[in-house]
Amino acid sequence: MTELGITTATGFDGQQGDWTLTYQVIIPPAMSSGAGGSSGGGGSQAAVHTFSAHGKTIREALAASNRENPRKLYFAHTNVLIIGKQAAKAGIEEILDTYYRNPDARETVKVLVANGEARDYLNKLIPPEKLPGRALSNILQKNKQLSSYYPSVSVHELALGISSDSGAAGVPEVSITGTDSSSLESASVYQQTSTSSKLKISGLSVFQKAKMVGTLNQNESTGISWLTNKIHLTTISYNSKDNTDVSAFLVRKAKVKVTPVKEGLHYTLKVKAKVVVGEFLETTTHEDLLKTQSVKKLEQQTEQIIRSQILEGWKAVQHLKVDLVGVGNKIHRKSPKDWKRLKEDWPGDIANMDIDIDVKVNLKRPGLFQSSFSRLLESEDE
Amino acid sequence: MLKYWIKNVLKPSKGSKQDAVKSKHQALNEPINASLASTLSTLKKKLGQSPDFTIRDFSDDPEHAGLLAVCYIEGLIDPGLLSDLIESLVKEIAHTPSDRLEEHLAASLIKQTLPLGNIKRIDSQNQIYQAVLKGSAVILIDGLQSALTVSIAGGVRRAVEEPTSQGVVRGPKEGFTEDISTNITLIRRKLRTPDLKFDSHIIGQYSQTVVIVTYIEGIADPGVVQEITKRLQAIDTDSILESGYIEEFIQDAPLTPFPTMLNSERPDTVAGSLLDGQVAVMVDGTPFVLIAPVTFYNFFQISEDYYQRYDISSFLRMIRLISFLVSLLLPSLFIALTTFHQEMIPTILLVTLAAQREGVPFPALLEALMMELTFEVIREAGVRMPRAIGPAISIVGALVIGQAAVEAGLVSGAMVIVVSFTAISNFVIPYISMATAVRLLRFVLMLLAGTLGLFGIMAGIVPILAHLLSLKSFGVDYLMPYSPMYKSNMKDLLIRVPWWAMKTRPNIKSGSNKSRQAPHQYPTGSNNIARRADEPEPKA
Numbered sequence A: 001m002t003e004l005g006i007t008t009a010t011g012f013d014g015q016q017g018d019w020t021l022t023y024q025v026i027i028p029p030a031m032s033s034g035a036g037g038s039s040g041g042g043g044s045q046a047a048v049h050t051f052s053a054h055g056k057t058i059r060e061a062l063a064a065s066n067r068e069n070p071r072k073l074y075f076a077h078t079n080v081l082i083i084g085k086q087a088a089k090a091g092i093e094e095i096l097d098t099y100y101r102n103p104d105a106r107e108t109v110k111v112l113v114a115n116g117e118a119r120d121y122l123n124k125l126i127p128p129e130k131l132p133g134r135a136l137s138n139i140l141q142k143n144k145q146l147s148s149y150y151p152s153v154s155v156h157e158l159a160l161g162i163s164s165d166s167g168a169a170g171v172p173e174v175s176i177t178g179t180d181s182s183s184l185e186s187a188s189v190y191q192q193t194s195t196s197s198k199l200k201i202s203g204l205s206v207f208q209k210a211k212m213v214g215t216l217n218q219n220e221s222t223g224i225s226w227l228t229n230k231i232h233l234t235t236i237s238y239n240s241k242d243n244t245d246v247s248a249f250l251v252r253k254a255k256v257k258v259t260p261v262k263e264g265l266h267y268t269l270k271v272k273a274k275v276v277v278g279e280f281l282e283t284t285t286h287e288d289l290l291k292t293q294s295v296k297k298l299e300q301q302t303e304q305i306i307r308s309q310i311l312e313g314w315k316a317v318q319h320l321k322v323d324l325v326g327v328g329n330k331i332h333r334k335s336p337k338d339w340k341r342l343k344e345d346w347p348g349d350i351a352n353m354d355i356d357i358d359v360k361v362n363l364k365r366p367g368l369f370q371s372s373f374s375r376l377l378e379s380e381d382e
Numbered sequence B: 001m002l003k004y005w006i007k008n009v010l011k012p013s014k015g016s017k018q019d020a021v022k023s024k025h026q027a028l029n030e031p032i033n034a035s036l037a038s039t040l041s042t043l044k045k046k047l048g049q050s051p052d053f054t055i056r057d058f059s060d061d062p063e064h065a066g067l068l069a070v071c072y073i074e075g076l077i078d079p080g081l082l083s084d085l086i087e088s089l090v091k092e093i094a095h096t097p098s099d100r101l102e103e104h105l106a107a108s109l110i111k112q113t114l115p116l117g118n119i120k121r122i123d124s125q126n127q128i129y130q131a132v133l134k135g136s137a138v139i140l141i142d143g144l145q146s147a148l149t150v151s152i153a154g155g156v157r158r159a160v161e162e163p164t165s166q167g168v169v170r171g172p173k174e175g176f177t178e179d180i181s182t183n184i185t186l187i188r189r190k191l192r193t194p195d196l197k198f199d200s201h202i203i204g205q206y207s208q209t210v211v212i213v214t215y216i217e218g219i220a221d222p223g224v225v226q227e228i229t230k231r232l233q234a235i236d237t238d239s240i241l242e243s244g245y246i247e248e249f250i251q252d253a254p255l256t257p258f259p260t261m262l263n264s265e266r267p268d269t270v271a272g273s274l275l276d277g278q279v280a281v282m283v284d285g286t287p288f289v290l291i292a293p294v295t296f297y298n299f300f301q302i303s304e305d306y307y308q309r310y311d312i313s314s315f316l317r318m319i320r321l322i323s324f325l326v327s328l329l330l331p332s333l334f335i336a337l338t339t340f341h342q343e344m345i346p347t348i349l350l351v352t353l354a355a356q357r358e359g360v361p362f363p364a365l366l367e368a369l370m371m372e373l374t375f376e377v378i379r380e381a382g383v384r385m386p387r388a389i390g391p392a393i394s395i396v397g398a399l400v401i402g403q404a405a406v407e408a409g410l411v412s413g414a415m416v417i418v419v420s421f422t423a424i425s426n427f428v429i430p431y432i433s434m435a436t437a438v439r440l441l442r443f444v445l446m447l448l449a450g451t452l453g454l455f456g457i458m459a460g461i462v463p464i465l466a467h468l469l470s471l472k473s474f475g476v477d478y479l480m481p482y483s484p485m486y487k488s489n490m491k492d493l494l495i496r497v498p499w500w501a502m503k504t505r506p507n508i509k510s511g512s513n514k515s516r517q518a519p520h521q522y523p524t525g526s527n528n529i530a531r532r533a534d535e536p537e538p539k540a
Helices: A028-032 A058-065 A085-090 A093-101 A118-122 A132-146 A155-163 A181-185 A187-191 A218-227 A292-320 A327-334 A336-342 A348-352 A373-381 B002-010 B016-028 B036-047 B079-094 B102-113 B125-134 B180-190 B222-233 B243-250 B267-275 B296-300 B310-339 B347-357 B364-384 B387-407 B413-428 B432-470
Strands: A004-015 A018-026 A048-055 A072-074 A080-084 A110-114 A168-178 A197-208 A211-216 A234-239 A246-263 A266-283 A354-365 B053-056 B068-073 B119-122 B136-141 B147-151 B196-203 B209-216 B262-264 B279-283 B289-292
Touching: A004 A085, A004 A118, A004 A132, A004 B347, A018 A058, A018 A118, A028 B347, A048 A058, A048 A118, A058 A093, A080 A085, A080 A093, A080 A118, A080 A132, A085 A110, A085 A197, A085 A211, A093 A155, A110 A118, A110 A132, A118 A168, A132 A168, A132 A197, A155 A168, A155 A197, A168 A181, A168 A211, A181 A187, A181 A197, A197 A218, A211 A218, A211 A292, A218 A246, A218 A292, A234 A292, A246 A292, A246 A327, A246 A354, A266 A292, A266 A327, A292 A348, A292 A354, A327 A336, B036 B053, B036 B068, B036 B125, B036 B136, B068 B079, B068 B125, B079 B102, B079 B136, B102 B119, B102 B136, B102 B147, B119 B125, B125 B136, B125 B147, B180 B196, B180 B209, B180 B267, B180 B279, B196 B222, B209 B222, B209 B267, B222 B243, B222 B279, B243 B262, B243 B279, B243 B289, B262 B267, B267 B279, B267 B289, B296 B310, B296 B432, B310 B364, B310 B413, B310 B432, B347 B413, B364 B387, B364 B413, B364 B432, B387 B413, B413 B432
Parallel strands: A004 A072, A004 A080, A080 A110, A110 A168, A266 A354
Antiparallel strands: A004 A018, A018 A048, A168 A197, A197 A211, A234 A246, A246 A266, B053 B068, B068 B136, B119 B147, B136 B147, B196 B209, B209 B279, B262 B289, B279 B289
16 A cells, blocks of 8 residues: 555646646645644645656556656546646547546546646645645535536546537636746645635536537536536526615526427427525515515516526537537437438537527525515614 | 365374273272272272372271271362261161171161261272262271262352353343352252253263253253264263363364354353253353354344343344454455555545555555454463453553554554454454354455455355355254244344244244243233222323
């Protein structure tokens, strides 16, 4: 066990014929002694060490890493796989092939696209977490569970997506924000209460087959989450029509049904979104929440917001001409004959598809508080 | 192959030694000489050198000198009974006319004079020795070709005390002693039925040990009793000093680490087993009584299970079985996982373990073997050591093996935890004979795990399981009632059902009487209590 270099994150840069692999290896003593940061002092040590290796192929680069690394790299505990933007644009077939061909790497590893070179992301720490690779994977997981803006995609899901009929997959993209990002490369960053620079999920990279073709922003990505029924928990905030009140609404349970419906030779996408359990989180509304009418009104406002989110996502997909929603798969399953005809132009056809969105919101819980505070203060004034 | 070899090497050919013992035995079997003087001189030659062998020949009375003599061994008799015996003999002698026939004297002694029970007539030299050595007084009468034995056995015995190796919190605190008649009494007091049988055998050319087969007629399977008797009678050895001798001679599979007979020093355990249809073998000179036939699961049942509430008893049963598995498998699983299957350990735990192992110079297998052997040494020392220096060992053990070894970087902290938890789990197994089987197999599994990983562990478990399936204890399958399956017997294994639900005995071991109690004894609570006159009627 002491001869293993437990790798928590792997980075891929380059293209076919010239790969640069970057490994983030855990230093166990630094990890467990607590000296990895917080307790600090000048001698504090980062819990991970990063190094890169070049090679003609991925496995050659791995073999080359033993020229500078005394331990056998061990991938079973890798949390995250970061693909550099250039590599993503050049194509990821080779990366997926090594992941599937070799038993030492797991397909359950989360995938990220780096907004830049992967090697520049792997040597950054994410305070106060000790293992940046694990922290990134947890960020993806928590984002998926608690806000549903971006999906959390494993190597296997990515491979399934791009090899399906739709042939597309979205992978979250990570960026470095702020200035002086090199300060994240030293363990001394643990001694600061805040950092001037951070790693952040900033968008959704869209893959068409093995190549990355574009990026979606957060709103567009949320729309895709709706269309792919991947909403777990999400918070929606909106202004009232006259822009005087703001409210926040929590979607606790939602069901989205997307069906392509044939109309003549043309397919229309029917979207039925239903928020089964919705909760009120905060509001400044002056409406009386005890009345069914006003609750209906609030529900309708929420429906509007969700509809516009869905539409935004759909428009972005149409613009990129990428079937991120998986419409192709659905058509294939529903009528294989039509698919034979359609797949010639797929996913270019998607730009001409109509969409019909129907949103139903069910406000189940107004919270522990009935009328809003704004309304309470108002009634006292009277 | 191995079995064959062991049989041939370990089983000695019927040698000359046994024959010698036999011929000596026969030579002693000659009739008693009618002349008192000659008998006494033979006796003196044979036993006279021992300072505890006493002959009282009343030679200080000139009138009746040479008429009769009493001989006994001092430490084996009860002095009170002896003085009664001597007193009545003196009276009898005083009233005996010198011309009275010896035969009349003997008859009068048996019928009238002696104030004691258990008087026997014997007529061979050998029986004299046997009787004397058993604690009887032998009365030799001049001119008579036989002698009288009077059982006045007594002497120093250990009192009935609390069992040291099988204690309970709730339940009777008495344990068997080394004296077999006390032990018989302890069982009789629990089962006052004429059906309780004690079949006595004497085994051992030199030790002449009393071995008693105990069972309840009607409940025990007569076939099993017969089989045990047959095997006991086949034993031909010079001594039986403990029931372990008997166990090794009569058990079904001599080459197994698993015990196929259970031993207990608790009368309540033995009584309970007898009521389940098992047969007990008691051996004079040891508080450990053997019980057979047994199954694997009997080693996880203790008498306290039946005294406590059934829910906690069932829970403890399962804890014991889990502890058995832990004690068998934990070190080998730990070795396999840390050496070969790191991907099965959660990341953070793996990092913690790796950090601990950083700087440990040995591979996990060696580390585990070292720690386990050290523990075995400490354990053995703890058992063998004088009581007074016991605490010293525990301090040295805890400090040296635990803390210091970790701080010195010789072993990792996790390994200390694994080894000590394994050791503690081993103590949870209620019967030491089963616990020791696990101790031995654990080392085999550790070696397999250290060389072949989880595959090695499976390669060890499968033969162990196959072996357990093939084991039998006096005709009963060892893994009964799970294999073969007897659903009706499962109410007292993993869980112990309440007493009112235990209608039948475990049927595979018992004879004709299968029902333990009347059915429908579920406590109905207050419905049975007559309502007080002033109590209001319950509302419908």
